[in-house]
Amino acid sequence: MTAISLREIRKSYGSLQVIHDIDIEIESGEFLVLVGPSGCGKSTLLRMIAGLEDISGGRLEIGGKMVNALPPSQRDIAMVFQDYALYPHMSVLENMAFGLKMRGTDEAVIQQRVAQAADILRIQPFLDRRPAQLSGGQRQRVAMGRAIVREPSAFLFDEPLSNLDAALRVEMRLEIAKLHxxxxxxxxxxxxxxxxxxxxxxxxxxxxxxxxxxxxPPLELYHRPASLFVARFIGSPTMNTFSAELVTHGEKVKVRLKDRAIMLENEAAQQLRAGAATLGIRPEDLVVCSPEEAWFGGRLAVAERLGSQTYGYLETGNARMLTVEFPRDTAISVGDLIHVRPNIDAVHVFEEASGRRLN
Structure with missing residues (x-):
C-alpha cells in the first residue's frame, strides 16, 4: 500500500523553480533515502512532505489523503532534525512527552509511550537530565524518541547524523536500522x-x-546507474571515467577507446549515431595485468590502506588520476609502474551529450 505519494510536485521561489515535477510513490513500511549534491533540493522536498514548505504545484498524498494545504500538525508525520531541536529548559522525559501533552493525550498513555521509547533507544538513565547534560548521540536518541512516542504514519529524517563524529555515526546508523x-x-x-x-x-x-x-534499490544504482551523473555520484571512491567514441558498423555499434573497443548489441544501440561517449569503470573492476594486456598504465602516486582494502591512485598522464582497488595485502609502493585492464562485463557506457546509459 502506498503511504506517501508525490505526483508532479513542484517548488518555486518567485521565478526560480527548484523542484521540477517529481513523481515518487513510497510504500508502507519502506525506508526511502533521498541523496544528491548540496543544493539539489532533497531537504526542500522533505520539508514539503512535512508541511514546512509550501507546495507550488502537484499533488501530495499521505495515507491516500491529499495534504497540500494541511499544516504539519495534521499530517500524521514526525520529523527528526539535524540539530535535534530539543527544548533546553526541559528534561529528556519532558521533551519526549511535550508533543503528546499538547495533543491532550492521557497522562498514563504518555508515560507508557515514553517508557517504551526510552527502553528501545536505551536512554532510560537520562530521563531526568536536560539536553546540555547529554552527548550528541544521546541527544539524537532523545530526538528520535520524541518522534517515536507520537506513533506517526511516517518518519522524516533530515541529515540526522551529520553533527556526530565518525564512530557515533556508525553507532547511530545501526540504531536507526534496528529501529526501522x-x-x-x-x-x-x-x-x-x-x-x-x-x-x-x-x-x-x-x-x-x-x-x-x-x-x-542501492545495488541497482551502484551496478546499473541510469546516467553518468548517478554513476559518478554513487560509489566511493567515485567511478573512473574516460572519453570514448561511438563508431557505427551497420546495425552494430562499437565504443572505442584508443585501440580498444567494446561492442554494443542491445536494441537501443541500433538507434545510436556515431559520436562521443563516456566509458566508466569502478575501481574494483580494474585488474592488474601484464603490459601486453593493459588498457591503462601509470605510476602509483598515492596508496590508501584502509585495512580491509587498499586504493591506489595512478598517474596516467594528462593530469588524469586512475583509481584502482587492490587486495588489502598487495605489496605496492609509491612510484611503482602498474598496468591494469577492466573486467569487460562491468564496463559502463554513457552517451556523452545526454549522459544516459547505453549498455
Whole structure:
C-alpha cells in the first residue's frame, strides 16, 4: 500500500523553480533515502512532505489523503532534525512527552509511550537530565524518541547524523536500522552520506538540480546507474571515467577507446549515431595485468590502506588520476609502474551529450 505519494510536485521561489515535477510513490513500511549534491533540493522536498514548505504545484498524498494545504500538525508525520531541536529548559522525559501533552493525550498513555521509547533507544538513565547534560548521540536518541512516542504514519529524517563524529555515526546508523526493522514504519531519510544511503535504504532517490535522476534499490544504482551523473555520484571512491567514441558498423555499434573497443548489441544501440561517449569503470573492476594486456598504465602516486582494502591512485598522464582497488595485502609502493585492464562485463557506457546509459 502506498503511504506517501508525490505526483508532479513542484517548488518555486518567485521565478526560480527548484523542484521540477517529481513523481515518487513510497510504500508502507519502506525506508526511502533521498541523496544528491548540496543544493539539489532533497531537504526542500522533505520539508514539503512535512508541511514546512509550501507546495507550488502537484499533488501530495499521505495515507491516500491529499495534504497540500494541511499544516504539519495534521499530517500524521514526525520529523527528526539535524540539530535535534530539543527544548533546553526541559528534561529528556519532558521533551519526549511535550508533543503528546499538547495533543491532550492521557497522562498514563504518555508515560507508557515514553517508557517504551526510552527502553528501545536505551536512554532510560537520562530521563531526568536536560539536553546540555547529554552527548550528541544521546541527544539524537532523545530526538528520535520524541518522534517515536507520537506513533506517526511516517518518519522524516533530515541529515540526522551529520553533527556526530565518525564512530557515533556508525553507532547511530545501526540504531536507526534496528529501529526501522523493529517498527516497520514508513521512513523518508535525507543524507549526503553514501554509506548511510547504501546501508539503510530499501530504495534510493538520486536528485540532481531538483529533478529525479534515478530511483531504485542501492545495488541497482551502484551496478546499473541510469546516467553518468548517478554513476559518478554513487560509489566511493567515485567511478573512473574516460572519453570514448561511438563508431557505427551497420546495425552494430562499437565504443572505442584508443585501440580498444567494446561492442554494443542491445536494441537501443541500433538507434545510436556515431559520436562521443563516456566509458566508466569502478575501481574494483580494474585488474592488474601484464603490459601486453593493459588498457591503462601509470605510476602509483598515492596508496590508501584502509585495512580491509587498499586504493591506489595512478598517474596516467594528462593530469588524469586512475583509481584502482587492490587486495588489502598487495605489496605496492609509491612510484611503482602498474598496468591494469577492466573486467569487460562491468564496463559502463554513457552517451556523452545526454549522459544516459547505453549498455
Amino acid at each position: 526493522n523493529r517498527m516497520k514504519a514508513t521512513t523518508v531519510y535525507v543524507t549526503h552520506d553514501q554509506v548511510e544511503a547504501m546501508t539503510l535504504a530499501d530504495r534510493i532517490v538520486v536528485l540532481n538540480a531538483g529533478r529525479v535522476e534515478q530511483i531504485g
